[in-house]
């Protein structure tokens with residue numbers, strides 16, 4: 001029987017287990033605080049940010065909700081980030097991506113104080129991750145490590161194929177998978193839009209991480225029997241539903257499930273874990289900034 005990995009349940013247990021660290025901070029007189037900055041009126045971005053806000057509330061993280069008119073000058077966003085960097089009450093800063101075209105995402109990510117960069121996207125934190133000395137592991141790949149672990153799947157010595165080479169998922173995922181550490185030690189191949197014969201690569205994999213942003217591009221024919229399939233896709237496709245769309249992964253769920261040993265669904269797989277690991281990084285940030293030793297899940 002194929003295991004359907006329940007991301008909502010694993011995320012809930014991480015949120016529950018963060019209570020220990022949050023209590024330790026409270027004993028020292030601190031409430032971890034996350035600032036989210038939204039400069040967009042994209043409905044998906046608005047949904048994700050409001051979910052992050054309510055997650056914070058659930059676990060006792062203070063959430064500052066900052067919205068900037070998407071038509072405003074780029075300088076407004078940089079000034080906001082600079083103020084948040086200087087605010088000792090703020091432990092974590094998340095600027096929701098994508099930002100408008102007239103704003104440079106590179107420049108924004110560099111502007112965030114690396115100690116408050118709970119996404120783990122600042123070049124200093126990227127460098128530390130690659131060097132095997134991560135401060136904040138990027139939330140999606142970190143969440144995937146937790147999901148794989150929760151399914152009892154060993155990565156050591158296994159063949160892992162990551163489909164997609166983005167800075168926020170594909171690259172850091174591959175870096176974590178090759179690390180000499182739990183959840184790593186995998187023989188890792190990174191595939192992308194220019195890969196010749198993708199199916200030949202994925203069919204050879206014990207673990208497939210699909211993060212290309214192409215709806216249902218990975219089907220059962222591309223999956224080895226018993227493989228672990230992690231679907232990072234969150235594609236909104238038009239559908240005859242109440243909301244007018246449905247969420248579809250990068251994996252064709254039914255055909256892949258027929259082959260896989262374990263598989264994540266969309267929704268309810270990787271997405272909730274991305275949010276849970278953001279809370280984790282925020283609590284970790286508060287511990288580092290207040291010099292409190294916290295026990296993280």
Ligand SMILES: Nc1nc(=O)c2c([nH]1)NC[C@@H]1CN(c3ccc(C(=O)N[C@@H](CCC(=O)O)C(=O)O)cc3)C=[N+]21
Pocket residue numbers: 047048051094095096097098119139234247266267268269270271272274275
């Ligand atoms: N600075 C920054 N950091 C991010 O981490 C970041 C970002 N920008 N920009 C956009 C992407 C996307 N992302 C998601 C997080 C959770 C769900 C999630 O919880 N999805 C639910 C369903 C959501 C729904 O119903 O629409 C699920 O898969 O079950 C989805 C997407 C974070 N991102």
